[in-house]
Amino acid sequence: MAEKLLMKGNEVIAEAALRAGCRHYFGYPITPQTEVAHYMAKVMPKVNGTFIQAESEVAAINMVYGAAAAGARVLTSSSSPGVSLKQEGISYIAGAELPAVLVNIVRCGPGLGGIQAAQCDYFQACKGGGHGDYKNIVLAPSSVQELYELTVHAFNLADKYRMLAMILGDGMLGQMMEAVEFKDKEEIYSADKDWACTGTKMQRESNDITSIYIQPEVLEGLNRKLQAKYRQVEQNEAMVETYNCDNAEIIVTAYGTVARIIKNVIKMAENEGIRVGLIRPITLYPFPAAAYEKYAETPEAFLSVELSAGQMVEDVRLAVNGKCPVHFYGRTGGVIPSQIEILNEIKKILNK
């Protein structure tokens, strides 16, 4: 029978990784994600796994690179300033086509910023972050249950596409306790990692894992291969929740923690006779553009609500493609908008 437990978001990430077969974790302490490390430090020795508190985020992501190169399912977790430090390794992971999972429990910035919830790292997660033309798969859970499911999914996607898959949460989600129902057995994507550096055993040619190609044509070849892979990901892996969108006067779009608030706003609006829809991207990359295209001519307006100064809204505008006005409302610095605040913004846009 499925097991239902009350757990903290960050701990669920660690538990999900273990259930997905991850036995190698490398990280560096940073609030508000450190419980992932605490959990791994406790469990890994008991399951013959590896937990290393690295000397830096830079070292941690390079340990991830090494473990992934050796064929393991591997996890690192951090929060915004730490993920900035990991960008070098993330770019190399993309270039070397290694599967790995990274969790970013986003806090507000810039700089050292603060430790409260934010969504200010959307650009960094979805638009590159490090150097070079590359993409990460970016998953945006909005509940503790989804933290579990999407973490397992992230490992499968990473292995399937030999890419870095990122869980983009926030401090609110990481610290929140909710009921989570675990499956008895996870579906594990079985990848034949014949490219991994595990030693030739003198039975095959050597495997080399690298991201450097001095010949321009050869490097362009890699770039083409990566882009073809990204198109596959865009075609196959977009995930989205749409709610109340048919006949909506306005469609609010939000991900993660904010999307939870919007669901309450929708009820409040209903009481005032305003029909509000929600498009909640579950994958931020690939961005579920089709959902926006589908409803682009339904409402009077779109409203993107974010814990940022306006990042996802750019992708919303691209998806809506001028067919409908796209508005933005955001709070920054760790401030969470209230339901009333968002409802007022909706009324303002609809002139109600």
Add this chain to the structure above:
Amino acid sequence: MATVFKRPHALKEKELHYCPGCTHGIIHRLIAEVIDELDIEGITVGVSPVGCAYNNYEYFNCDMVQAAHGRAPAVATGIKRVNPDNYVFTYQGDGDLAAIGTAEIVHAAARGEKITTVFVNNAIYGMTSGQMAPTTLLGQVTTTSPYGRKAEIHGFPINVCELLSTLEGAAYVERTSVHDVKNIKKTKAAIKKAFEVQKAKKGFSIVEVLSTCPTNWGINPIDSLKWLEENMLPHYPLGVFKGKDLEV
């Protein structure tokens, strides 16, 4: 007829890209000979650096992983922790290891990570064309110390072996040189010992190999060997700094 000299199996049949007179080729060969003698090619994974040896994965027959600048010890840590029965080595230059990768090498040593590092110290950045390295000698002219390295401006060269030998996790620390045949043989013995220390799971092992860079030193290959002997040996004394009596 007995074969007295051949290419080690662990080295691919590929022409090296290094400049004429560069000692990287000798050091590659020594590592390959050790891998052959220990019969570990099939269970060895090497980590390539950033620097002149960035593509030495093309030369070794074992599995190889190319790492970001300075990060080889962290990458090697990941590889080794996944497959602890593999022999894992890093090959790093002085900019890679002693500048941008200082944190990674110190902490890999401090953790007693069961990996072997071959550290090639030629007192200069080679690939980026002759800039000052952390190991550049006082007075030495480079493209970024054109008036010679001055202590009051550039600080002092770092003695990596002396530094790492203070760490408990570093089981074997030796500095050798490849400026003559006698020392080339000693270097091979040191690399072999370092791999044996790894096999015995004693901790981290490193061999610093004093090397030449005729191109960027602006000295011909033969005089470079002499320059190494006369200038580098006084500052970088050869010998075993840690683990001399280690039984493996």
